[in-house]
Amino acid sequence: MIRSFGPAEFTFLLEAARWTLVLSLCAFVGGGLLGIVVALMRVSRNLVIRSIAAGWINVIQGTPVLIVLFLVFYGLPFFGLRFPPLIAAAAGMTIYASAFLAEIWRGCIEAVPRQQWEAASSLALKPAQRMIYVVLPQAFRLAVPPTVGFMVQIVKNTSVASIIGFVELTRAGTLMNNVTFQPFWVFGSVALLYFVMCWPLSVMSQRLERRLHAGRRS
Amino acid sequence: MPVVVAKDVRKSFGSLKVLDGVSLSVNEGELIAVIGRSGSGKSTFLRCLNGLETPDSGKISVADHELAPGEDALRALRQDVGMVFQSYNLFPHLTVGANIELAPRLVKKISRAEAADIARSVLAEVGLADKYESYPEQLSGGQQQRVAIARSLAMRPKVMLFDEVTSALDPELTGEVLKVMEGLSRSGMTMLLVTHEMAFARKAASRVVYFHQGRIHEQGPPEEFFGAPKTPELQQFLGAVL
Amino acid sequence: MQSLVFADVWAQVDTLLSGLVQTVWISAVAIVLGVFIGIACAVARSADSRVLRAASTFYVESMRNTPFIVQLFIVFFGLPSMGVQITAVQAGLIALTLNLGAYSTEIIRAGIEATHRSQIEAGMALGLTRRDILLHVVLLPALEKVWPALSSQFVLTMLASSILSQISVEELTSAGALIDSRTYRSMEVYILLAGFYLALTMVFRLAFDLAGRVLFPRRRAVGARR
Numbered sequence: 083m084i085r086s087f088g089p090a091e092f093t094f095l096l097e098a099a100r101w102t103l104v105l106s107l108c109a110f111v112g113g114g115l116l117g118i119v120v121a122l123m124r125v126s127r128n129l130v131i132r133s134i135a136a137g138w139i140n141v142i143q144g145t146p147v148l149i150v151l152f153l154v155f156y157g158l159p160f161f162g163l164r165f166p167p168l169i170a171a172a173a174g175m176t177i178y179a180s181a182f183l184a185e186i187w188r189g190c191i192e193a194v195p196r197q198q199w200e201a202a203s204s205l206a207l208k209p210a211q212r213m214i215y216v217v218l219p220q221a222f223r224l225a226v227p228p229t230v231g232f233m234v235q236i237v238k239n240t241s242v243a244s245i246i247g248f249v250e251l252t253r254a255g256t257l258m259n260n261v262t263f264q265p266f267w268v269f270g271s272v273a274l275l276y277f278v279m280c281w282p283l284s285v286m287s288q289r290l291e292r293r294l295h296a297g298r299r300s
Numbered sequence: 301m302p303v304v305v306a307k308d309v310r311k312s313f314g315s316l317k318v319l320d321g322v323s324l325s326v327n328e329g330e331l332i333a334v335i336g337r338s339g340s341g342k343s344t345f346l347r348c349l350n351g352l353e354t355p356d357s358g359k360i361s362v363a364d365h366e367l368a369p370g371e372d373a374l375r376a377l378r379q380d381v382g383m384v385f386q387s388y389n390l391f392p393h394l395t396v397g398a399n400i401e402l403a404p405r406l407v408k409k410i411s412r413a414e415a416a417d418i419a420r421s422v423l424a425e426v427g428l429a430d431k432y433e434s435y436p437e438q439l440s441g442g443q444q445q446r447v448a449i450a451r452s453l454a455m456r457p458k459v460m461l462f463d464e465v466t467s468a469l470d471p472e473l474t475g476e477v478l479k480v481m482e483g484l485s486r487s488g489m490t491m492l493l494v495t496h497e498m499a500f501a502r503k504a505a506s507r508v509v510y511f512h513q514g515r516i517h518e519q520g521p522p523e524e525f526f527g528a529p530k531t532p533e534l535q536q537f538l539g540a541v542l
Numbered sequence: 543m544q545s546l547v548f549a550d551v552w553a554q555v556d557t558l559l560s561g562l563v564q565t566v567w568i569s570a571v572a573i574v575l576g577v578f579i580g581i582a583c584a585v586a587r588s589a590d591s592r593v594l595r596a597a598s599t600f601y602v603e604s605m606r607n608t609p610f611i612v613q614l615f616i617v618f619f620g621l622p623s624m625g626v627q628i629t630a631v632q633a634g635l636i637a638l639t640l641n642l643g644a645y646s647t648e649i650i651r652a653g654i655e656a657t658h659r660s661q662i663e664a665g666m667a668l669g670l671t672r673r674d675i676l677l678h679v680v681l682l683p684a685l686e687k688v689w690p691a692l693s694s695q696f697v698l699t700m701l702a703s704s705i706l707s708q709i710s711v712e713e714l715t716s717a718g719a720l721i722d723s724r725t726y727r728s729m730e731v732y733i734l735l736a737g738f739y740l741a742l743t744m745v746f747r748l749a750f751d752l753a754g755r756v757l758f759p760r761r762r763a764v765g766a767r768r
Binding site: 140141143144145146147148149150152153156157158159160161234238239240241242244245252255256259263264265266269270272273276277280281284 | 603604606607608609610611612613615616619620623624697701702704705707708715722728729732733735736739740743744
């Protein structure tokens, strides 16, 4: 039975959009926690620790998100771990986000001028104290714009979770299209909903970036 | 009693010989002005004295600490040796007061209240008592540099190193910084300055040292040094800068 | 827990290789076309005409704030519904190109805006035409400056081509899914796929680095600034 695309169908999409937001939040929180660890490992003076972190980042950044999700969803049952789509999607997105956030944050740590590290060392601070009290606070300020910008990527990439069956906004669109056969209405609405979720974040990120550079010119 | 002893210090960056056998002895309470052309090795030598650079060979001992690699040894040394940089390097995310209290609290494990007292007193010494709550970006260059001096002073060092601390300042702001440094010297602090301020060196230094091509080419008390330079290189240098 | 057995999968490696070839040439075409779109729209973004500026802004912002898979579905499902017959490969190419075009626009525009005003004034003082100034003083240095960022975006486009498997384009990921359905060795297949994509990433990065040296001889002479 073919339905026509109307308000009821749009509401269905809207409800699925909530799951997009849920998955995005999980990915950001999980990926953020893991990302901090990886970022700190990446700037460690220990070669082994640094290499492990670099390996993690490079492998994940060099693999499509889809493959990461497939590995979690289709591959892990091999180890006896069978996850429902939401958990698999959250795990996969966490892994994906952790690599990119770690790389962003590493860049911010390294962007703190060398002289700040030297001044802290000259005051006889321990490396951990130097990191916690001098470097990380300044790196944090630098990190806000690109992190907000990456949140946009997270929201968009949750769409890939539709492929493993998780019913977020894109999957809802596919289901809807199979029932209404009105792809422009369906996917147009889907695109619009993503735009509404992403665009404010994009604008905020650009604004933060401008403010940061204006302040730093002193 | 020599507070700083350097024997035959050598350092190269790749094929460039920056320090070519530097030996220097500094007694307590002396103010040593180090002058010379850019690239003559003066800043590199200064940075060797608190371990920011490691010499390829030679021995250095500062304030009874033998300079050796090793994080703990270096940190112990840096509690007795203060350094002030050309670009002040204040921590932009902390207030002036917090900048000064940070190291005493974290390194010497002093209580918050005591650290605050120390901070206020060194700030008063450099004439900025009213800037305790300000942020570095709200201060002029000269004020920031004085805060940087206060920050090092708060650790009660035995020796203080100054790396071209007035070079980045507008001319009218250097006076206030030099005044503070003069006061420090009069109170007995052992100081080594890399500087271009010849008038200040002439007035306040116990000894002036001329670096040329990675070695100490000539040194002596200011009247001799500036009035009757012995070597032609120093004569030429003074002729160009004075 | 079973053990990983790659033999079954490896026996079908020629399927994977033909998928790999598809991925490479589809990415290559999208990259070339996408760069041209990027240059055109970047110039349009700084143009005098308000209409041009608005149009390119609309294009860029709508591409960058919606997921690629949705863009792909709009092209693949939407165009036929309007009576336009296209194959899956054509739809995939169109979507990839439009997507890359938008990101390239932003990257190139940043490079253009980083050109100092004094450069343009020097060009004007020498009597160069606006076109010459744009091309030689603004555009080429901008491209050189943003080449690393552009290269990263190209790699991302190649990785995004994996999504084309969802509209039955026979590229690397769909080859993997096919082998998975034949052998049931999911873990092995997807590990292998990850390995292939990693290798592709490295090869692409190397290729773009070399291309950069050829296209921008100054970098060869002076050395990369970063």
